[in-house]
Amino acid sequence: MDQWIVGNLHPIPRILMGPGPSNVHYRVYQAMMTPVIGYLDPQLLSCMDEISEMLRVVFQTKNPLTLAISATGSSGMEASFVNFVEPGDTVVIGVNGFFAARMVEVASRCGARVIQIEQEWGKAVEPERIIKALKENPQTKVCGLVHGETSTGVMQPLEEIGSYCKKRETLLVVDAVTTLGGAPVKVDEWGIDVCYSSSQKCLSVPPGLSPITVSAKAKDLLRSRKTKVQSFYFDLLLLEKYWGEERVYHHTAPASMFYALREGLRIIMEEGLEERFKRHQTLGDHLKMELEGLGFKLFAQEGFRLPMLTSVVLPDGVDDAQVRRRLLEQYQIEVGGGLGPLKGKIWRIGLMGETCKMQNIACLIGALKEIL
Numbered sequence: 267m268d269q270w271i272v273g274n275l276h277p278i279p280r281i282l283m284g285p286g287p288s289n290v291h292y293r294v295y296q297a298m299m300t301p302v303i304g305y306l307d308p309q310l311l312s313c314m315d316e317i318s319e320m321l322r323v324v325f326q327t328k329n330p331l332t333l334a335i336s337a338t339g340s341s342g343m344e345a346s347f348v349n350f351v352e353p354g355d356t357v358v359i360g361v362n363g364f365f366a367a368r369m370v371e372v373a374s375r376c377g378a379r380v381i382q383i384e385q386e387w388g389k390a391v392e393p394e395r396i397i398k399a400l401k402e403n404p405q406t407k408v409c410g411l412v413h414g415e416t417s418t419g420v421m422q423p424l425e426e427i428g429s430y431c432k433k434r435e436t437l438l439v440v441d442a443v444t445t446l447g448g449a450p451v452k453v454d455e456w457g458i459d460v461c462y463s464s465s466q467k468c469l470s471v472p473p474g475l476s477p478i479t480v481s482a483k484a485k486d487l488l489r490s491r492k493t494k495v496q497s498f499y500f501d502l503l504l505l506e507k508y509w510g511e512e513r514v515y516h517h518t519a520p521a522s523m524f525y526a527l528r529e530g531l532r533i534i535m536e537e538g539l540e541e542r543f544k545r546h547q548t549l550g551d552h553l554k555m556e557l558e559g560l561g562f563k564l565f566a567q568e569g570f571r572l573p574m575l576t577s578v579v580l581p582d583g584v585d586d587a588q589v590r591r592r593l594l595e596q597y598q599i600e601v602g603g604g605l606g607p608l609k610g611k612i613w614r615i616g617l618m619g620e621t622c623k624m625q626n627i628a629c630l631i632g633a634l635k636e637i638l
């Protein structure tokens with residue numbers, strides 16, 4: 267035991283098939299080993315420009331205000347509400363899972379009057395119900411939706427709601443933490459005003475950055491705020507001054523994480539977006555088929571299932587904690603358990619970015635056959 271207490275840290279590599287983080291490409295780790303430089307060093311600034319440029323490709327947008335916040339995916343959510351919501355504003359949120367419920371919490375903390383359009387966990391929120399709420403509340407400042415609800419494995423349709431919001435003042439804020447880089451997120455075409463994600467899922471970069479993109483309509487609203495944004499760290503106009511042409515110091519940029527994201531994005535550019543989406547869809551479908559063959563029932567509503575995260579109901583007699591512990595300890599495979607009311611009832615199995623490989627599916631299915 268002594269070597270563990272006094273020795274170097276030696277985590278056993280795992281196959282990360284949970285709801286995130288996903289496995290990281292060795293080139294990303296190599297990039298992180300390059301020297302740290304100052305936050306205004308021209309080399310770091312050009313690395314940031316490259317990140318913005320590649321993020322615009324992945325978000326499928328022309329938004330100049332596209333950057334990565336120096337914190338995990340939750341910071342994208344915080345930034346989206348703290349910047350665009352002032353106390354008393356109306357916010358409509360589609361609530362069908364854990365992360366949508368967190369959106370409600372974050373918006374409420376900003377002083378919003380939140381109208382929740384609730385849906386059973388495991389199903390998508392019907393766009394017509396959201397649009398009806400927006401029609402009944404035309405003063406709505408922000409409509410918030412989670413594109414990939416990681417707690418249930420459901421993909422939320424956005425296009426209809428986006429085209430409704432496009433013609434009005436309401437901003438469409440979308441959580442693409444789980445979907446970005448693994449499925450199309452067409453920010454401009456779908457009329458999304460603010461879209462945030464995280465580094466550690468389909469981008470396959472360690473946790474620690476939250477890419478975000480902001481439309482011109484949303485930026486105009488920022489400029490017309492009556493009050494200062496309550497958070498200094500997440501103030502998007504201040505962040506823009508650092509990431510944009512002015513280059514004003516805002517925080518000491520985590521250079522190693524920027525290198526990592528740059529490399530992760532380069533790997534995506536090399537693969538090509540369409541190829542990458544196809545890989546996630548094909549292998550996601552294959553995993554679902556294999557799990558059904560083992561007696562698992564798919565949890566998410568048919569037609570609205572995420573390719574990169576499969577949720578399954580545990581068959582009778584399968585002990586959630588015990589099987590997942592054996593998967594981890596004997597096979598080095600991590601899968602996710604259920605969150606909130608779904609704890610002990612479902613598993614969440616990720617195939618995100620670097621993890622999304624046939625060999626990982628084969629390992630998991632083989633291990634499950636032996637255990638069960």
Ligand SMILES: Cc1ncc(COP(=O)(O)O)c(C=O)c1O
Pocket residue numbers: 285286338339340341343365412414415416417441443444464473
């Ligand atoms: C849909 C969704 N939103 C937000 C978050 C929060 O991201 P983070 O844990 O990186 O802060 C997660 C994390 O899993 C998520 O799945």
